[in-house]
Amino acid sequence: MPIKNIDLFGIRLNDISYAEILDSIQKTIENQNQQTICYVNVNSINLSILNDKIKNLFSEFNIVHADGFGVFLGSKILYGKDGLSHRLNGSDLYEKLIYDCIRYNYKLFFFGDRDEALIQIKRKQPQINVVGVQNGFEFDSTSIVNKINQAVTDILIVGMGTPKQEEWINRNKRNLKVSVIISVGDGIKVFSGTKRRGLKIFQKLGLEWMVRLFYEPKRLWKRYLIGIPLFIFKVIKYKFMILKIR
Numbered sequence: 546m547p548i549k550n551i552d553l554f555g556i557r558l559n560d561i562s563y564a565e566i567l568d569s570i571q572k573t574i575e576n577q578n579q580q581t582i583c584y585v586n587v588n589s590i591n592l593s594i595l596n597d598k599i600k601n602l603f604s605e606f607n608i609v610h611a612d613g614f615g616v617f618l619g620s621k622i623l624y625g626k627d628g629l630s631h632r633l634n635g636s637d638l639y640e641k642l643i644y645d646c647i648r649y650n651y652k653l654f655f656f657g658d659r660d661e662a663l664i665q666i667k668r669k670q671p672q673i674n675v676v677g678v679q680n681g682f683e684f685d686s687t688s689i690v691n692k693i694n695q696a697v698t699d700i701l702i703v704g705m706g707t708p709k710q711e712e713w714i715n716r717n718k719r720n721l722k723v724s725v726i727i728s729v730g731d732g733i734k735v736f737s738g739t740k741r742r743g744l745k746i747f748q749k750l751g752l753e754w755m756v757r758l759f760y761e762p763k764r765l766w767k768r769y770l771i772g773i774p775l776f777i778f779k780v781i782k783y784k785f786m787i788l789k790i791r
Contacts, residue, residue: 551620551629554590554783556603558611558620562631563641566608570642574651574699574724581605581714583728584612584635587776588768589707590619594779602711606728610638614751615773619780634753636742639735646700647672654693654723657681657704658733669738681705686713690720700725704733 549560566582573580583606593600603609611617612635620628646653647670654677655663663678676696679689681704693701701723703710710728718726734740741760747753758769 549630551624553585553616553620553623554594554779555600556585556590556593557609558585558616558629559608560629560631561608561610561633563633563638566610566638567641567645569608570700570725571645571649574649577724579718579721579724579726580607581718581726581728582608582610583711583714584610584730585616586612586635587615587619588772590616591772591776591779592707596708599708599711602708602715605715606711613754615776618751619776622780623784634748635729635732636735636740639729639732643670643673643736646674650674651699652676652697653700653702654678654696654698655702655704655733655736656684656689656693657702657710657729658731658737662734662737662739665737665739666733670736673736681709686717690717694720694722698723700727702727702729702733702736704729704731706730 548565551558551560569580570582583603585603589603593603610633611620611629612633614632617629617632622628645651652674655666655675656679658681660680663680666673666678667675676698677692679692701721703714703726705713707730710730714726714728731740741756742748742753747756754769754773758765
């Protein structure tokens with residue numbers, strides 16, 4: 546069955562489940578093809594509304610999944626029952642991916658975050674087959690591509706934030722001998738066990754962002770305290786525009 550797509554402010558989102566993403570990763574590696582996967586959250590959409598170049602970055606990925614309650618809710622406000630049927634969270638996806646990486650012994654290369662977080666990955670997940678790491682602050686792209694290819698990598702995890710990570714992937718994917726390339730933002734911290742997550746009740750209510758804001762107010766206050774209300778305003782405004790046209 547073909548996967549349904551949802552258009553959200555000009556971004557094509559795949560209405561896809563965790564199981565479908567993981568199954569696609571497995572088949573891509575088995576067939577030795579290449580696939581790129583990225584997430585789109587409220588911040589991604591806010592950035593893309595202001596900059597078409599950022600919006601166009603997502604169109605070059607094979608799988609574009611929603612990340613977080615805000616995007617899911619926005620699709621429901623705009624399209625009702627025809628909105629996203631799957632509510633995804635990147636952190637939950639990466640936790641499920643860790644299980645599959647251990648189960649199938651996938652070879653992983655981590656590119657992004659800081660050295661401290663990368664060092665913690667093997668300590669936190671000793672069963673994961675990590676073939677290489679590189680921080681996302683001091684690097685030469687040509688050297689990194691060669692390093693990744695020499696490591697014979699199945700899955701490349703890239704976490705440098707939007708749009709830097711998407712730009713790097715699109716620019717370098719054709720030179721990478723890697724089956725699956727996934728942009729994860731600060732999702733590398735899920736693998737290293739250093740990402741602070743809220744209680745399950747916060748996660749279910751779509752309020753996990755409050756926990757992140759509490760721990761990183763200086764970095765995240767604009768993204769959440771301004772970004773979330775701005776996104777909601779744009780969704781409602783766009784909804785009224787659609788109703789007027791009808």
